Amino acid sequence: MSATLRVQVWRGGADGAFREYEVPRRESQTVLDVVTHIQRALDPTLAYRYACRVGMCGSCAMMVNGAARWTCRTHIDKVAKDGRLEVAPLRNLPVIRDLVADMREFFDKWARAGGQFRGARSRADDFARVPPQSASRQLADAGIECIGCAVCYASCDVVARLPEYLGPAALNRAWTLVVDERDAVGVERLRAVAGDAGALSCHTHLSCTERCPKGISPTAGIAGLKRAVSRAALEGEL
Amino acid sequence: MSARRETLLWVAQRASAAVLALCVTVHLVTIVYAVRGGLTGAEILARTHGNAAWAAFYVVFVLAVSVHAPIGLRAVLAEWLAWRGRSRTVALIAFAVALALLGLRAVAAVFG
Numbered sequence: 343m344s345a346t347l348r349v350q351v352w353r354g355g356a357d358g359a360f361r362e363y364e365v366p367r368r369e370s371q372t373v374l375d376v377v378t379h380i381q382r383a384l385d386p387t388l389a390y391r392y393a394c395r396v397g398m399c400g401s402c403a404m405m406v407n408g409a410a411r412w413t414c415r416t417h418i419d420k421v422a423k424d425g426r427l428e429v430a431p432l433r434n435l436p437v438i439r440d441l442v443a444d445m446r447e448f449f450d451k452w453a454r455a456g457g458q459f460r461g462a463r464s465r466a467d468d469f470a471r472v473p474p475q476s477a478s479r480q481l482a483d484a485g486i487e488c489i490g491c492a493v494c495y496a497s498c499d500v501v502a503r504l505p506e507y508l509g510p511a512a513l514n515r516a517w518t519l520v521v522d523e524r525d526a527v528g529v530e531r532l533r534a535v536a537g538d539a540g541a542l543s544c545h546t547h548l549s550c551t552e553r554c555p556k557g558i559s560p561t562a563g564i565a566g567l568k569r570a571v572s573r574a575a576l577e578g579e580l
Numbered sequence: 581m582s583a584r585r586e587t588l589l590w591v592a593q594r595a596s597a598a599v600l601a602l603c604v605t606v607h608l609v610t611i612v613y614a615v616r617g618g619l620t621g622a623e624i625l626a627r628t629h630g631n632a633a634w635a636a637f638y639v640v641f642v643l644a645v646s647v648h649a650p651i652g653l654r655a656v657l658a659e660w661l662a663w664r665g666r667s668r669t670v671a672l673i674a675f676a677v678a679l680a681l682l683g684l685r686a687v688a689a690v691f692g
Contacts, residue, residue: 536583
């Protein structure tokens with residue numbers, strides 16, 4: 343392990359540039375530790391986002407050596423074997439400043455994909471009983487742990503080519519609701535994800551699945567949506 | 581573009597892909613099998629002329645191509661050139677018709 347790490351950090355907005363910093367190397371150091379060191383010890387003007395530091399909140403994702411990652415749980419040992427690191431704001435999103443990307447479009451797409459749960463019961467009704475082993479619950483379980491970090495969105499080449507594409511996270515969210523037994527939105531949501539910016543535009547590159555820090559496969563959820571919308575279209579429901 | 585039409589186009593492309601997978605396999609295996617001892621153009625035509633079964637097979641092949649390729653190209657045009665709307669639809673229908681006519685003409689020439 344070398345004593346220092348040479349870190350290229352994106353500074354400024356979309357027309358900014360990388361600036362190099364030298365950061366002391368430590369045991370069990372994460373990329374977020376490095377960025378935090380730069381801001382606290384070298385350059386307090388550096389803007390970046392984080393909250394929980396333990397992989398729960400999804401706010402610290404950045405491009406690390408060209409790949410989107412959650413920085414709080416990405417160890418330097420893993421990504422900077424040669425002592426060099428490049429940190430940039432998430433791809434496919436506008437840059438606000440330095441390492442902070444504008445997440446509005448990302449979350450607006452969740453809403454556009456019908457990402458809100460709407461059930462048929464009121465608070466006067468008893469709890470819905472969904473057996474944990476039921477097929478629909480198992481399908482929902484596979485995608486439900488998304489933390490909204492946008493790593494998948496930044497890794498998706500379809501988003502890069504087709505900016506209106508809803509993206510893996512929003513479609514994964516829609517899928518977890520499509521398979522939710524309590525859901526009452528039904529065909530309306532399928533319509534929202536079946537347009538030319540929806541699930542059918544996925545090229546199954548699997549970048550989202552490869553990069554998801556939570557081990558979710560948005561690709562599998564999107565494939566489920568493709569089947570669901572196809573069935574609905576063929577049955578004349580769409 | 582309605583969600584329904586978009587989805588039906590997608591289904592048509594997947595269904596035609598399944599037909600093409602079979603057609604391409606049969607086509608290639610037949611070629612390799614038929615020419616393994618050497619075969620001239622005249623010999624091929626002598627075998628194919630008047631063969632209704634193979635003519636029907638290649639008609640299906642050509643029609644599957646005419647469905648599959650324009651729908652795929654439609655996505656490519658949207659993603660690479662941001663070309664959408666009526667002009668794209670007209671261009672793609674013309675492309676589909678051209679593929680079908682050229683293909684069916686070839687089928688008529690080889691099997692007719």
